[in-house]
Amino acid sequence: MPIRTVYKAQIEYLQILDEDGKLDEKLAKDTLTDEQVLFAYEFMLLCRAYDEIAFKLQRSGRMGTYPQNKGQEAAAIGSGMAAVKGRDFLVPCYRENAALFLHGLPMEKILLHWMGDERGNQIPEGVNMTPLSIPIGTQMLHATGIAWAYKMRKEDRCVITYFGDGATSEGDFHEAMNFATVFNVPCVFFCQNNQWAISVPRESQMASETVAQKGLAYGAHCIQVDGNDLFAVYKASKEAIDRARGGGGVTLIEAITYRLADHTTADDARRYRDEEEVASWRGKDPLIRLRKYLERKGMWNDAKQAAHDEKNKLQVAEIVKNAEGIERPSVDDIFDYTFGTELPAELQRQKATMRTTSLGQDPEQAGLHADRSRA
Amino acid sequence: MANLTLVQAINLALTQEMEADPRVVCLGEDVGKNGGVFRVTEGLQARFGADRVIDTPLAESGIMGTAIGLAMAGMRPIPEIQFEGFMGPAYDQLVNHAARYRTRTRGAITIPMVIRVPVGGGIHAPELHSDSPEAIYAHTPGLKVVMPSTPYDAKGLLIAAIRDPDPVLFFEPKRIYRAFREEVPEDEYTVPIGKAKVVSEGTDLTVISWGASITLCLEALDSLPEDISAELIDLRTIYPIDEDTIAQSVEKTGRCVIVHEAPKTCGMGAEIATIIQEKCFLHLEAPVQRVAGFDTVMPYYKLELDYLPDAKRIAEAIGQVMAY
Numbered sequence A: 001m002p003i004r005t006v007y008k009a010q011i012e013y014l015q016i017l018d019e020d021g022k023l024d025e026k027l028a029k030d031t032l033t034d035e036q037v038l039f040a041y042e043f044m045l046l047c048r049a050y051d052e053i054a055f056k057l058q059r060s061g062r063m064g065t066y067p068q069n070k071g072q073e074a075a076a077i078g079s080g081m082a083a084v085k086g087r088d089f090l091v092p093c094y095r096e097n098a099a100l101f102l103h104g105l106p107m108e109k110i111l112l113h114w115m116g117d118e119r120g121n122q123i124p125e126g127v128n129m130t131p132l133s134i135p136i137g138t139q140m141l142h143a144t145g146i147a148w149a150y151k152m153r154k155e156d157r158c159v160i161t162y163f164g165d166g167a168t169s170e171g172d173f174h175e176a177m178n179f180a181t182v183f184n185v186p187c188v189f190f191c192q193n194n195q196w197a198i199s200v201p202r203e204s205q206m207a208s209e210t211v212a213q214k215g216l217a218y219g220a221h222c223i224q225v226d227g228n229d230l231f232a233v234y235k236a237s238k239e240a241i242d243r244a245r246g247g248g249g250v251t252l253i254e255a256i257t258y259r260l261a262d263h264t265t266a267d268d269a270r271r272y273r274d275e276e277e278v279a280s281w282r283g284k285d286p287l288i289r290l291r292k293y294l295e296r297k298g299m300w301n302d303a304k305q306a307a308h309d310e311k312n313k314l315q316v317a318e319i320v321k322n323a324e325g326i327e328r329p330s331v332d333d334i335f336d337y338t339f340g341t342e343l344p345a346e347l348q349r350q351k352a353t354m355r356t357t358s359l360g361q362d363p364e365q366a367g368l369h370a371d372r373s374r375a
Numbered sequence B: 001m002a003n004l005t006l007v008q009a010i011n012l013a014l015t016q017e018m019e020a021d022p023r024v025v026c027l028g029e030d031v032g033k034n035g036g037v038f039r040v041t042e043g044l045q046a047r048f049g050a051d052r053v054i055d056t057p058l059a060e061s062g063i064m065g066t067a068i069g070l071a072m073a074g075m076r077p078i079p080e081i082q083f084e085g086f087m088g089p090a091y092d093q094l095v096n097h098a099a100r101y102r103t104r105t106r107g108a109i110t111i112p113m114v115i116r117v118p119v120g121g122g123i124h125a126p127e128l129h130s131d132s133p134e135a136i137y138a139h140t141p142g143l144k145v146v147m148p149s150t151p152y153d154a155k156g157l158l159i160a161a162i163r164d165p166d167p168v169l170f171f172e173p174k175r176i177y178r179a180f181r182e183e184v185p186e187d188e189y190t191v192p193i194g195k196a197k198v199v200s201e202g203t204d205l206t207v208i209s210w211g212a213s214i215t216l217c218l219e220a221l222d223s224l225p226e227d228i229s230a231e232l233i234d235l236r237t238i239y240p241i242d243e244d245t246i247a248q249s250v251e252k253t254g255r256c257v258i259v260h261e262a263p264k265t266c267g268m269g270a271e272i273a274t275i276i277q278e279k280c281f282l283h284l285e286a287p288v289q290r291v292a293g294f295d296t297v298m299p300y301y302k303l304e305l306d307y308l309p310d311a312k313r314i315a316e317a318i319g320q321v322m323a324y
């Protein structure tokens, strides 16, 4: 028997808008209209302003740990725009705020979350998403399950789930990819490869050359895109979503981007990465690129930029006011959402007394014996 | 002697054991170049190299499972799980393998390793960064579970754990990582696993606690009326429990309050109360009381101080037990 090749594979890389803001017209055909691009840029500006204020809130002690999204806005918005608000469903990690806002999440919710308030996770009725997911990699399985339910019920919609490069090391990622492809559910796996998982660079995280190729083993469609290129992200996401909805299979999209900020406000990236590397990526900032493109087309100028910066400042201030102005959560909330059925007796006692001591929970008994000891 | 925080004491113990024993390696997420997210392993990679202080891929099952293999093959791994909330993926490896290997191979294969995990609430952390899961692992046969409350004990217990022939879960109460300093001897020493410590002696009542709650118990004791003489016991080792120290104290005092952050139901307080009624029934003057977290999901940080036992709740429970 001769030796023969039983499997061959390749991963394509898609870029449409290059770092200088030059567009590949052919590839860009039938992607985004001028209005959509303008909208995306303006929305990115708003999200960047939001991100910067969130950072400042943490630094001034008004908010806890916050993971900045800075530099990854094109990945979040491009994919978010490809999904249909109200139809499709988002299962995020924590670094794609823009996609969540685009799909209707009230913007104060994310601040509330990082202010240590579960109401930040309380997604309003009709907004199709799960809240931020803290245990890395776990949410992709939920996305697969949700998509599976859509398939079972023959609903024409799909799920897009977000995660980082580091998350692809977790077993759950592989189990999710496998389930999704085995049951051919309408799910798109969107990896924001921002080159770092806290202090661990991509090259130390995995020995594979790309994240995208990990999906090949599961029989998924796989593509790598320039994650700072709105057009490429949109095009790949749109194709993946349409394919998923049509029963055509699961897609793993690897968006190459960069975490311009520290991992979170609790981190100090200077300890482990070179300033030159960061500097080289600053020039690839998706906002700079898109602005160049719009200016070249005569759709943007300094005056517009200044007006938007001003408007966004006010809008974000209002969002902060809403997040900070909310009444303190009730301590009853600690108990009341434990079950959908009546609280067990012990939990009712704990709630009524805010005690776990049995004497303190039973004032009569405590009082009785207090009397006795006094006598 | 040096005046060290808990973090520094742990770092010192790791440094000295790595120096003394080439089989010791540290592995985990961000433990190398970054020195750990709490800086517990700060400087270790620079000193011992990236082969012994290893940044792993982001995978807790991978960390725990490969540490088991390293231990089987004669190394002395010290895996770190970044926060207690991320023990989940590692649970299978820890509970179904690390804890059972000695028994199921009748001693042919053993797993000497120390799993370091920051635990507990009170630091305004994100979700799933504030739980207290010690009872789950005390309930797992084959695991030893340790939780120091002082820099001195942290160093001595960690060295004892590294030299122990079996898997030891070393829980580090993150709330007191840098809360205070203590004189810690330069030389290596061990604090025996399985021995509680009488922090302050008393005759009227015994308070038993561990980890970050010890500080709160001390605060509560300070607030008591002069005429109440309370004895405070720091369990230090969650499993195996030092039954003798507990029994001796409660036989003397006849009253006991147990304090822990973890939920009340099936928490370690339940086990300790049972030990007390088994060993000291005829000495008891009042029912044993627990001051614990509620039987709820650990709330996110706006409400965490309403959940966590504090000095006031502890003092109230002491008052009730004294009044009984």
Ligand SMILES: Cc1ncc(C[n+]2csc(CCOP(=O)(O)OP(=O)(O)O)c2C)c(N)n1
Pocket (backbone or CB within 6 Å): A095, A134, A135, A136, A137, A163, A164, A165, A166, A167, A168, A192, A194, A196, A197, A198, A259, A263, B029, B058, B060, B082, B086
């Ligand atoms: C299961 C689990 N392990 C560890 C952590 C701690 N942690 C939080 S974020 C992070 C790195 C995530 O990297 P990546 O997936 O690349 O996402 P990024 O933060 O870069 O967007 C780690 C290790 C966690 N949250 N969950």
Ligand SMILES: [Mg+2]
Pocket (backbone or CB within 6 Å): A164, A165, A166, A192, A193, A194, A195, A196, A197, A198
């Ligand atoms: Mg990353």
